[in-house]
Amino acid sequence: MSALATWDILETSVIGYGKGLNQDSVRTGGTGAATDPVVLAVADGHGSASYPRSDIGARFAAELFAAKGREFGALVRTGRLPWLRDYARYELPEQLVRDWQARVWAHWGRQPGPEGADAPREEVLRLYGSTLVGAVLAPGLFVAWQLGDGDLTVVDPDGRVRLPLAPERAELGDETASLCLPEAWHLVRVHWEPLPEPARAPRLVALSTDGLSKSFASDAGFTEFTSGLYARLASRGLPGIEDDVPRWLEAASRHSGDDTTLALALRAEDGGAGRDGGVAGADPREAWARAPEPARPWGPGAETEAEADPTSDLSDPPSSLSNPGPNLSDPLSERSDPTGGTRNDDEETERP
Amino acid sequence: MSGMLDNGDTLTTGTGETLVVDRLLGQGGQGEVYRVTLPDGSAKALKWYYPESATPQQRRVVEDLVERDFDDERFLWPTAFVDAAPDRFGYLMDVRPDRFRGLPELFRRTVTTSFRELLTACLYTVEAYQALHSRGIAYRDISWGNIFFDPTTGDVLVCDNDNAVVEGDRSGISGTMGFMAPELVRGDPGAMPGTQSDLHSLSVLLFMFLVNHHPFKGARELAIRCLDEHAERRLYGKDPLFIFDPDDPDNRPDPVEHTTARVLWPLVPPSLQKLFTQNFTVGLREPSARVRESQWRDALRAARDAIVECPNCGRPNMTEPGAATPGTCWKDGAPLVLPPRLVVTTPPPRSERHIMLGRAARIHRHHLTAEPTRHDYSDGSLVAELVEHPQKPGRYGLANRSAEAWTGTRSDGTSQRIVPGQTVPLRAGLALELADGARAEVRAR
Numbered sequence: 001m002s003a004l005a006t007w008d009i010l011e012t013s014v015i016g017y018g019k020g021l022n023q024d025s026v027r028t029g030g031t032g033a034a035t036d037p038v039v040l041a042v043a044d045g046h047g048s049a050s051y052p053r054s055d056i057g058a059r060f061a062a063e064l065f066a067a068k069g070r071e072f073g074a075l076v077r078t079g080r081l082p083w084l085r086d087y088a089r090y091e092l093p094e095q096l097v098r099d100w101q102a103r104v105w106a107h108w109g110r111q112p113g114p115e116g117a118d119a120p121r122e123e124v125l126r127l128y129g130s131t132l133v134g135a136v137l138a139p140g141l142f143v144a145w146q147l148g149d150g151d152l153t154v155v156d157p158d159g160r161v162r163l164p165l166a167p168e169r170a171e172l173g174d175e176t177a178s179l180c181l182p183e184a185w186h187l188v189r190v191h192w193e194p195l196p197e198p199a200r201a202p203r204l205v206a207l208s209t210d211g212l213s214k215s216f217a218s219d220a221g222f223t224e225f226t227s228g229l230y231a232r233l234a235s236r237g238l239p240g241i242e243d244d245v246p247r248w249l250e251a252a253s254r255h256s257g258d259d260t261t262l263a264l265a266l267r268a269e270d271g272g273a274g275r276d277g278g279v280a281g282a283d284p285r286e287a288w289a290r291a292p293e294p295a296r297p298w299g300p301g302a303e304t305e306a307e308a309d310p311t312s313d314l315s316d317p318p319s320s321l322s323n324p325g326p327n328l329s330d331p332l333s334e335r336s337d338p339t340g341g342t343r344n345d346d347e348e349t350e351r352p
Numbered sequence: 353m354s355g356m357l358d359n360g361d362t363l364t365t366g367t368g369e370t371l372v373v374d375r376l377l378g379q380g381g382q383g384e385v386y387r388v389t390l391p392d393g394s395a396k397a398l399k400w401y402y403p404e405s406a407t408p409q410q411r412r413v414v415e416d417l418v419e420r421d422f423d424d425e426r427f428l429w430p431t432a433f434v435d436a437a438p439d440r441f442g443y444l445m446d447v448r449p450d451r452f453r454g455l456p457e458l459f460r461r462t463v464t465t466s467f468r469e470l471l472t473a474c475l476y477t478v479e480a481y482q483a484l485h486s487r488g489i490a491y492r493d494i495s496w497g498n499i500f501f502d503p504t505t506g507d508v509l510v511c512d513n514d515n516a517v518v519e520g521d522r523s524g525i526s527g528t529m530g531f532m533a534p535e536l537v538r539g540d541p542g543a544m545p546g547t548q549s550d551l552h553s554l555s556v557l558l559f560m561f562l563v564n565h566h567p568f569k570g571a572r573e574l575a576i577r578c579l580d581e582h583a584e585r586r587l588y589g590k591d592p593l594f595i596f597d598p599d600d601p602d603n604r605p606d607p608v609e610h611t612t613a614r615v616l617w618p619l620v621p622p623s624l625q626k627l628f629t630q631n632f633t634v635g636l637r638e639p640s641a642r643v644r645e646s647q648w649r650d651a652l653r654a655a656r657d658a659i660v661e662c663p664n665c666g667r668p669n670m671t672e673p674g675a676a677t678p679g680t681c682w683k684d685g686a687p688l689v690l691p692p693r694l695v696v697t698t699p700p701p702r703s704e705r706h707i708m709l710g711r712a713a714r715i716h717r718h719h720l721t722a723e724p725t726r727h728d729y730s731d732g733s734l735v736a737e738l739v740e741h742p743q744k745p746g747r748y749g750l751a752n753r754s755a756e757a758w759t760g761t762r763s764d765g766t767s768q769r770i771v772p773g774q775t776v777p778l779r780a781g782l783a784l785e786l787a788d789g790a791r792a793e794v795r796a797r
Contacts, residue, residue, distance in 0.1 A: 082381030091579050186460040196402050200354045
């Protein structure tokens, strides 16, 4: 594969406004070299009383992806793209989900809750429910995976912002796919992007939990934020914004009421970060100010509301998660049954 | 975008046509696919190879495929070579219509379909590859990534045909590991991709259509910590074991992890189970023992004709052709009831088709032929269908949708003529003289 520039990485996570526990998790590492691929992972535990262990589930998710992502990055070699693609699309998601569920089950075995160590496995998995967005940047290859909500945002060399893993259809309320669902690997969305020409590789790859995107009134606001973030990174480099990012995320969490986590990798090739100079450095926070209206009102009223119900977490999947997936005794049943699913990217359907 | 081409780039086909790149449609293992516009305004898809795949060998294969001008709507075949430099080339093909969906969508249950359409898709898939093989072409990379199907009709579309070569061509062995014949995965001396290895890949694909799971992914796979290339070679090449091998339970599907396979396999009619078992046991070791396309075709069409709707929920159920007891509905567990059947006897060489006369029963032209070149379940090939009497609910008849009149003979010996558009009441013992010497008889069971 062609040589690829190194990447600078950053991770930040802030607790949701008024919450007592951050149920997001983040892991980052690597430089993008062949021996040290960049691995980014953010996970969002579902929160609320129905998922009391989702902070642990999110941590397991991010940790497992970091390990699997490194393994995957180490497999990248010239001439292996077809095999790697199949591995990325089919094998890794299955391994990831399976390992997460096995780890959760083992954790429950060691530390069972009031339901007891012999509680039904599906119910136990649900207690730890979490989403996951992960990415690997290796020389010549960029791959990302997503299960459930959250965002993968990419900025290209021409400054264009794209969201390669955005679901084709708008999400149904706050329902989301989850690692806790049976055969959840089928629900993993995969972005596959070989990079045969390093100069055309993305400049910025950002992963965030939905606490960030939900803080904007529109998708355009979120895209504008990313664009501004990139401009600022391009002019100041990572060190120039490291102190600012937590404050931006705190502002976001006040809008969304949710834990907010960001992991990003900035390509440091050809002068890269902090050396472009002169790029109009719009403060990303201006995007919030320009947004027509915040997703949730903020100010005294909203704060009171949040305080009154600190568990009111918009990222909570709906109560329908009590039946989190297909009825396993009925494998042909629809997986997007609005009363039983947690889908966010698929059509409602049923086989007649 | 980080693709190799920019929107607005222009390229020239081998026949001198200029095309304009519209946008990147997707990125694969060998190259990228763009939507492009031709001078006449029509849209096509352009596959553009990554440098590592743009080899002289690949160039030769694609140029050969374009020259073959294989005109078959079941394939997105390379139609024109597009050349920019020795290591920068690609080819044009038609754009895949939206109605065709991938198997991953089936596994996610994000498409609406039924066993009837799935069996149709399997049958069409078999016939598509048979059409290639009959022309001396081996596909070499049959996998679930290359086949798309219409969940409402079962129509199939085979994509990524740029690895197909003339049988015996030694152009680089390729394929998706989980679909490759074991002898190719192992790299046995003398093993070459060809029709025999395609038959293995085809069986894996059919299994995934019907069981939604890989036939070798059972307990053994779960024991692998990292399913890397080495582990895959063991799983698919050195030591493959069918998850439902009747003599070796070592690789059974896991009760927790492989629930779909465990539930769907028993729904597959025994006649099809037998073919899968043959292919994934003795066929693994003896390529010559693999199930041929004609065997698949016969078993699949018989299974499709034997589908029975649940009397309670109406959902189609697969039943074993010729079985006296149809079992229970997969959806609600209600006992299934065998409807009357139409036994069609084709003109010589005589063969019988047993078609369950359920509510959706339809008889097509291929039912009247012993060796149809293709099966076609579309409206255009309809010969007869079961209809309910418009004024007398509950009474059914067989409507003549063909262009020829039938002669019907009742069990009491009286006869009648049924012209196109007319319906003959359904009665046990009714015999029909259909077109071109085909006969049919209604049997109560």
